[in-house]
Amino acid sequence: MYKKPARPRIGTEPFFQTSMILRTNPLPEMHHPLPPLGSRALSTLHQGGLVLLPTANLWRLVAHIHQPAAVDRLLSACPASPHNRPELIFSDADTLKQWCPEIPPRLDILLEYHKRPVTLLVPAGKKVPLRMIDHNGEVAVRLAHDSFCYRLCEDLEAPLVSCCAMGPGALELPVRFGKIRSDVLRASSYTVARRQREDIGTQLCVTARLNGEGEIEFPK
Secondary structure, three states: OOOOOOOOOOOOOOOOHHHHHHOOOOOHHHOOOOOOOOOOHHHHHHOOOOEEEEOOOOEEEEEEOOOHHHHHHHHHHOOOEOOEOOEEEEOOHHHHHHHOOOOOHHHHHHHHHOOOOEEEEEEOOOOOOHHHOOOOOEEEEEEOOOHHHHHHHHHHOOOEEEEEOOOOOOOOOOOOHHHOOHHHHHHOOEEOOOOOOOOOOOOOOEEEEEOOOOOEEOOO
16 A cells, blocks of 8 residues: 655755655646745644734734644734635645535636635535524635745645634735734744744735636636
């Protein structure tokens, strides 16, 4: 019987060799070695903590999907709003389909070939936490477009539950570490010390879904 090779953990050697063989997310910008900053992120998530980190666009607070108490704290610290929709971040399309097997093929193609971060609203699978599912039975999902997020999802072998690093009532997007409010910083159990002096995005991801006529639409 085929046994899947063990993946190297963040902060261990060899760095990227095995996981790059296993990857199915083909983005070329993720082929460089992972910086050593942030090696405590994985253990923090496993222990039920929240991790504050930069992504391909905007700073986000994330939790382990298999830690329900951590997910509850995340959604309380960064509640859903028109500017902050909770998302599941996946390492690759294969894992996404395991969690959301009814993803429409047209959206699957968009996810596979869209080179910029895109959030899809898709039918939620049975493993998705109820608090992540909206009144349409959909959940917001995307693939990791950042090497660090990719490695975290790979090592967790599960999606990250994520929200923009915006506290209750916040309107300013967390494009830079210095713009994150103190209440969100206090909610974080561990902050990844990378890209803290960069502007990493100016807006939310484009959001797409399939409407009742089978056409792709981009809700605001």
